[in-house]
Amino acid sequence: MNTRREVWITGAGLLSCLGEGVEATWQKLATDNPPAGHNETEFAPYVTHPLAPVNFDQQIPKKGDQRQMEPWQRIGVYAAGLALANAGVTGNAEVLDTMDMIIAAGGGERDINVDSGIMSGISGATNRGAFLNERLLNDLRPTLFLAQLPNLLAGNIGIVHGIVGSSRTFMGEEAAGVDALRVTFERVAAGQSNISLVASSFHGTRWDLLLVTELGRNLLKAPFQPVWDRGEHGGLAMADMGAGLVIESKEHAEKRGAKPLARLVAVESDRNRRKPGEIETTLAAEWAAIAPKVKKDQAAVISGASGLEPPTREEKNALGKIGLPVRATGSHIGHGFDTQFLANIAIACETLKQGKLFPASGSGDTGDAPASLSQIAVTSVGNWRGEGLALIEKV
Amino acid sequence: MAGEHKDKAGRPVVAITGMGVITSLGTGKEDNWKKLVAGQSGIRRINRFPVDGLRTTIAGTVNEGWEPNIAPSVHTERIAKLVGEEAITESGIGSKGNFPGPMFLAMAPIELEWPHRFDLASATGSNDNVTYADLVRVASEPRFAPYYEMAKYGIVGENLADHFGTQGSPISLTTACASGATAIQLGVEAIRRGECQAALAIGADTSVTPESVVRFSLLSALSTQNETPEQASKPFSKNRDGFVLAEGAAALVLENYDHAKARGAKILGIIPGSGEKSDNFHRTRSSPNGKPIIGCMLNAFKDAGISAEDVDYINAHGTSTPENDKMENTGLLAVFGERAPKIPISSNKSMIGHTLTAAGAVEAVVTTMTIQHQRIPPTINHNMPDPGITLDVVPNTARDAKIKTAISNSFGFGGQNACLVIAGEPN
Numbered sequence: 001m002n003t004r005r006e007v008w009i010t011g012a013g014l015l016s017c018l019g020e021g022v023e024a025t026w027q028k029l030a031t032d033n034p035p036a037g038h039n040e041t042e043f044a045p046y047v048t049h050p051l052a053p054v055n056f057d058q059q060i061p062k063k064g065d066q067r068q069m070e071p072w073q074r075i076g077v078y079a080a081g082l083a084l085a086n087a088g089v090t091g092n093a094e095v096l097d098t099m100d101m102i103i104a105a106g107g108g109e110r111d112i113n114v115d116s117g118i119m120s121g122i123s124g125a126t127n128r129g130a131f132l133n134e135r136l137l138n139d140l141r142p143t144l145f146l147a148q149l150p151n152l153l154a155g156n157i158g159i160v161h162g163i164v165g166s167s168r169t170f171m172g173e174e175a176a177g178v179d180a181l182r183v184t185f186e187r188v189a190a191g192q193s194n195i196s197l198v199a200s201s202f203h204g205t206r207w208d209l210l211l212v213t214e215l216g217r218n219l220l221k222a223p224f225q226p227v228w229d230r231g232e233h234g235g236l237a238m239a240d241m242g243a244g245l246v247i248e249s250k251e252h253a254e255k256r257g258a259k260p261l262a263r264l265v266a267v268e269s270d271r272n273r274r275k276p277g278e279i280e281t282t283l284a285a286e287w288a289a290i291a292p293k294v295k296k297d298q299a300a301v302i303s304g305a306s307g308l309e310p311p312t313r314e315e316k317n318a319l320g321k322i323g324l325p326v327r328a329t330g331s332h333i334g335h336g337f338d339t340q341f342l343a344n345i346a347i348a349c350e351t352l353k354q355g356k357l358f359p360a361s362g363s364g365d366t367g368d369a370p371a372s373l374s375q376i377a378v379t380s381v382g383n384w385r386g387e388g389l390a391l392i393e394k395v
Numbered sequence: 396m397a398g399e400h401k402d403k404a405g406r407p408v409v410a411i412t413g414m415g416v417i418t419s420l421g422t423g424k425e426d427n428w429k430k431l432v433a434g435q436s437g438i439r440r441i442n443r444f445p446v447d448g449l450r451t452t453i454a455g456t457v458n459e460g461w462e463p464n465i466a467p468s469v470h471t472e473r474i475a476k477l478v479g480e481e482a483i484t485e486s487g488i489g490s491k492g493n494f495p496g497p498m499f500l501a502m503a504p505i506e507l508e509w510p511h512r513f514d515l516a517s518a519t520g521s522n523d524n525v526t527y528a529d530l531v532r533v534a535s536e537p538r539f540a541p542y543y544e545m546a547k548y549g550i551v552g553e554n555l556a557d558h559f560g561t562q563g564s565p566i567s568l569t570t571a572c573a574s575g576a577t578a579i580q581l582g583v584e585a586i587r588r589g590e591c592q593a594a595l596a597i598g599a600d601t602s603v604t605p606e607s608v609v610r611f612s613l614l615s616a617l618s619t620q621n622e623t624p625e626q627a628s629k630p631f632s633k634n635r636d637g638f639v640l641a642e643g644a645a646a647l648v649l650e651n652y653d654h655a656k657a658r659g660a661k662i663l664g665i666i667p668g669s670g671e672k673s674d675n676f677h678r679t680r681s682s683p684n685g686k687p688i689i690g691c692m693l694n695a696f697k698d699a700g701i702s703a704e705d706v707d708y709i710n711a712h713g714t715s716t717p718e719n720d721k722m723e724n725t726g727l728l729a730v731f732g733e734r735a736p737k738i739p740i741s742s743n744k745s746m747i748g749h750t751l752t753a754a755g756a757v758e759a760v761v762t763t764m765t766i767q768h769q770r771i772p773p774t775i776n777h778n779m780p781d782p783g784i785t786l787d788v789v790p791n792t793a794r795d796a797k798i799k800t801a802i803s804n805s806f807g808f809g810g811q812n813a814c815l816v817i818a819g820e821p822n
Contacts, residue, residue, distance in 0.1 A: 046531075068678060101673075106548050108506050112527055118509075119516040119525040129445030132509060133605055137448060142613035146678050146808065150504050151569045155809030158675035164687070166671035167811065168577055171504060171567045172549035179566050183581070190588045207527030211515075212507065214534040215543035269564040271556065384544075385553050386564055 004189045008260035009392065010253050011087025011246030012346035013079045013199075016333040017049040017239065021082060025333075026350040026358070033359035035331045038237060040222040047220045048205045049334025051240035054078065060160050070109040070147040071240075073156050076201030079242030080157045083197065087246035088258055093162065095256065100193045101157065101167040102184050104176035104200040104338040107150035110208045114139040153201060163197060174304065175269065175386025176200075177341040182267040182388070184247050194252040198245045200339040204238030213238060218308055218383065226331035226362025227307035228316060234309030236383055239334025243342035261349040262392040265375075266290045269388045279314035279381055286389040287322055290377070293391060296324065299375040300357055302348045303328040305364065306335045306383045315381045316364045324377070325367030327357050341380040341388060348376040352394050400652050400821075402667065403700035406587045408821070412660045413486025413648035414760045415478035418747040419455030419641050423481060428764050430746070431772035432793040436625035437747050438639050444605050451617040453624040454603045455641025455748030467601045468505045471644075472551045475500070475599035478646040479559055486648035487660060488593055489560070496593035498561035499581040500552045501574030501752045503602050507546045515539060551599075561595055571807030572712075574598060575645065575755025576815050580669045582649040592654040598756030599644035611640060614679060616716060628749075629776035630713035630742035631720050631788045638714040641748025645756035662820040664763040667800075668699025674810035681722040687812050688726035692802065695814035701800060703731050706738060708771060708796065710762040710803040711788075713742025714749050719806065724784045739796055741789040745775045755805040759815055762803045766819045770795050 014021065017037040018028040028037075038047050056074050059081030060066050066074060081090070089095045118135045125131035146152050154167035170176040170183075180198050187193040203209070213219055213236060220235030253260060268286040272278040301319055305312045305328045319326050329344050336343060351357060357369040380388035400408045416423070419437025420430040430437070437455045443463070446452040460473030489495045516522075518536065519529040533539070544550050552565035570577040575598030582594030611617045618627040618637035628639040655662060672694055674687035681688060696702060712723055728735045743761050750757050765771055770793055777790035800818045805811075 107504055110506075110527075115512065116524070116526050119512055119530075120523055122513055123517070123522050127445070127447065129605070130447035133445065133448040133609065136606055136609040137450075137612070140609060140613060143678075145610040145614060148504075149569075149571065149809065151571050151807070151809045151811065152678065154673075155675075155678055155811075158673050158810050159678070162675060164673040164675050164810075167570065167673050167809075168581070169569050171502075171569060172552060172565075173547070175549060175564050176567070179564055183566070186588055186590065187584065190584075192584055192588070207531055211527055211531050211534055212543075212546050214531050215539055215546065217535040219531075271553065271564050273557065382549075384547055385549055388564075 005191060006250035007185055007188045007264045008248050008250050008253050009245055009262045009264055009349055010248045010258045010260055011083045012261055012349050013082025013086055013244040014343055014346045015054060015075055015079045015242040017052055018333055019052040020054060022346050022350045026354060029332055029358040032332050035361055037332050038224050038334065040224060043210060045221045046210060047222055047224050047237040049237055049239035050205045065160055068143060069156055072109055072201050072203035073147060073153050075203055075240060075242035076153045076199055077156050077160050079201060080197060080199045080244040081161055083244030083246050084161055095195060096162045097164055099163045099165045100196040101154055101163050102180040102196065102198050103154045103167065103169045104180040105150040105153045105169055106171060106338055107148050109148055109203060109206060111140065111144055112208055173337045173384065174341060174380050174382035177338045178269040178380050178386065178388030181342065181390065182269050185264050185267045188247055188249050195248040198247055198342060199243065200342050201242040202336040202339040203240050204336065205240050210238055220307060227305045227312055227328045228362035228364030230307045232309060234307050234312055236306045236308050237334040239336045241333060241336030241339040241343055243339050243346055245342055245345055260395040262352055263395045265293050265391040265393055267390045271386050274385065279311055279387060280318045282387040283315065283318040286387065290389065290391045295375055298370050298372050299377060300325040300369055300373060301377045301379060302344050304340045304344050304380040305330055308383050311381045315379060325357060325369060327365050331361045344378045345390060348378050348392055351376060408652035409583045409586050409666045410650050410652040410655045411647050411663045411763055412488065412650045412655045413482035414663060414763060415481025416645040416757055416760045417457055417459060417474050417478055418643040418757060419457055420747055422459055431761060432770055434773050434775045434791060434793065435746060436775060438624045438627055440624055441603065449608055450612050450619050451608055452621045453627055453639060455639060456603050457642040464510045466508055466545050467604060468545060468551055470601040471502055471599045472554055474601065474644040475555055475597050476558055478644045479595065479597055482646035482648050488648055493560040494595055496561065496591040496595060497563050497585060498556060498565045498595045499578040500555065500565060500567045501578040501598035501756060502551055502567055503600050503752050504569065505546060505548050507542060511542050559595060569752055570811040571809050572751055573755055573805035573807040573811040573813040574752035575757065576805040576813035578756060579647060579759055579815060580813065583666050583669060586649060586651050593648060593650040595646065596649055596756060597646045598753035600751045600753040601642045602751055603640055603642055608640060618715065626776050628715045628745050630715040630745050630774055631781055631784050632777055633779045633781040635715045635717060635720060637716050639748035641750045643747060643750035643753045643757050645753060645760045647759060664766055665818050665820065666815060667818055668695055668816045670694025670698055670814045672812050674812060679808050680718060685722055685725040685729060688722060688806065689729045691812035692730045692814045695802060695816050699816040701816065705800050706802055707798040708765060708801040709738055709740035710758050710801060711740050711742040712804040712806045713744050715744060720784065724786060727786060736785045736787055739771050739789050740786050741771055741774045743772060755813065758803050759817060762801050762817050766798050766801055766817065769798060
């Protein structure tokens with residue numbers, strides 16, 4: 001097979017409860033001790049991480065475009081815009097014309113009022129089927145469908161930011177985020193793509209999405225605790241989050257004079273049936289695959305632990321055996337499912353630049369940054385399925 | 396490896412060694428092929444839920460694996476298993492429950508469905524004003540635990556990965572109505588990269604539910620010619636008025652050609668290349684100049700190392716919506732020029748309806764069989780040609796033809812365009 005090409009991350013965009021932009025987010029993280037990005041009242045008794053105030057006009061100038069989107073799409077389009085700006089390709093028609101895109105998205109934001117009306121009326125309906133048809137036909141906004149479809153995040157990024165090479169959308173929570181980055185990494189390394197956007201968004205502070213998580217009894221109830229210390233069953237704090245990364249071959253970046261945020265060295269993804277101990281086994285195998293490339297005295301781990309148990313406990317065990325310093329972002333920005341891994345890659349890029357780790361929070365955040373921090377491994381243990389691991393390093 | 400085959404770009408050649416398909420016409424390749432070349436329609440009246448008040452009351456339902464109140468994701472999984480088994484059995488690759496490669500699954504998004512919401516609502520005790528907050532309050536009751544995994548986006552892929560024993564993280568994907576083609580593309584790319592010797596690409600869609608029918612109706616996308624269901628889907632006809640929603644699934648075992656030959660597998664066809672091009676003109680409509688559709692086909696030719704002159708047959712996206720068929724015609728005239736009216740093009744959707752996220756995979760299977768049999772399934776219901784469309788749509792009756800290389804187009808909402816090049820086994 002062809003020789004592999006070097007792959008760079010040349011742009012990163014981030015939006016969360018800690019604000020917008022990778023650098024600004026990192027500055028907040030550096031002082032977020034004890035963590036304060038959560039909210040215990042809006043969806044009481046559940047803990048959430050609502051988005052910091054954002055002026056969407058800055059990345060989505062047309063109000064008409066904003067109206068066509070549900071919040072999850074606005075968050076994603078905004079974060080994608082930040083990443084493109086960071087990479088210096090905003091409005092660069094020549095680059096955007098062939099730019100590829102892989103999106104990790106679930107979509108599925110309902111019209112809560114329409115659904116409530118139907119659920120409230122159904123018990124009094126004589127013909128339930130006819131009642132449902134009538135209400136859906138009369139009450140659903142025609143454009144709502146498009147604001148719910150997962151691939152319409154890509155569609156809206158294309159419309160607003162002008163990326164028109166190709167787009168593919170992966171579905172499946174955390175694993176979708178990991179695989180979006182892995183497939184992009186492999187495509188760029190193999191010469192199947194020169195420059196790609198990987199992006200994702202999640203708007204978790206909604207009762208309809210809280211419902212899907214609580215069906216597994218998985219929501220974190222107040223009081224807030226760091227992800228590592230949420231008790232026997234654990235708990236997951238739903239977050240609002242958008243992340244975008246521009247992934248590019250070194251050759252393509254150099255030709256347009258772009259500087260790397262980091263080199264993408266490896267992305268691993270796998271799955272198991274989640275029998276006791278299997279998460280640890282899978283993570284250990286993924287670690288073994290990247291270990292030859294790790295400089296242990298210059299590396300740290302950024303963890304995507306969700307706070308759900310037993311996955312978080314098993315990840316902690318696996319990381320304990322590896323022995324590198326660890327920080328979990330979930331205690332600060334909450335859990336953003338599909339988006340968490342990409343957000344953590346963005347945070348890892350900035351961490352490399354800062355040369356230090358943000359403050360520890362909870363029992364799994366261990367160790368201090370080495371004197372010379374040049375590599376970060378990023379983990380993703382899905383709340384339900386899927387284990388992933390990436391390695392990035394300073395160029 | 397002895398006798399290594401590489402394409403013009405020095406990449407491994409990707410073969411198809413197994414295929415499976417299920418549509419409203421029937422179960423399995425042979426049954427579908429017989430009915431496709433006979434020009435039969437699988438479109439019928441919807442009778443699985445009340446259609447009172449709906450503007451569209453017809454669809455291409457797949458009843459195999461369906462039962463009352465079944466979650467669409469469970470139905471999707473069942474028919475995906477059927478087509479996957481057919482494809483893997485034909486290919487003879489791996490062993491039972493151990494497929495030696497990754498899986499790419501094109502499917503519709505997953506949500507809780509109305510029967511489940513109603514169950515939760517009735518448990519809240521707040522009958523007159525049920526909110527989602529009320530549902531969350533009762534969600535942790537043990538009787539609702541089965542709904543948890545049912546609503547997981549990864550559930551179908553995870554269950555299929557367990558069933559077939561595919562390797563690594565199963566990738567569930569959507570590019571709307573181009574999804575099936577994208578799944579194949581991802582598999583082709585992985586084999587070309589040398590990541591694997593084989594990949595399983597599946598597209599499966601079981602979206603005939605009240606809410607899906609309403610949603611597509613609200614976008615004015617569906618045919619409302621309900622009187623004679625089998626005549627409602629009429630791609631490229633003057634009186635076409637929308638697509639017919641349909642269910643279906645297809646699977647393809649993609650394999651490194653040398654790997655397939657070395658184990659003595661039968662080569663059903665090869666995939667020399669594919670192309671994409673996004674359209675950012677509008678969320679549901681194509682650029683009026685057709686540039687993205689044109690670009691998508693040209694990208695596919697380039698990737699496959701062929702030129703427009705090499706294309707002997709076009710498996711159309713051909714949805715039967717006024718917009719799609721017009722734009723596909725515009726794109727084809729631009730790409731093929733004077734030769735366009737001489738290349739046979741047909742739409743399988745005239746018979747099986749539009750299987751949405753499965754369509755690209757279903758039509759890739761049919762295209763491959765078209766090459767194998769050297770016979771083109773027709774575009775049925777073509778009784779009132781659209782004077783604006785000058786293509787040879789193989790009207791109403793199947794036709795024998797010499798086909799070495801074909802393309803299969805897929806276009807979707809959100810500016811998704813994909814084109815697959817499919818060819819017979821190289822001499």
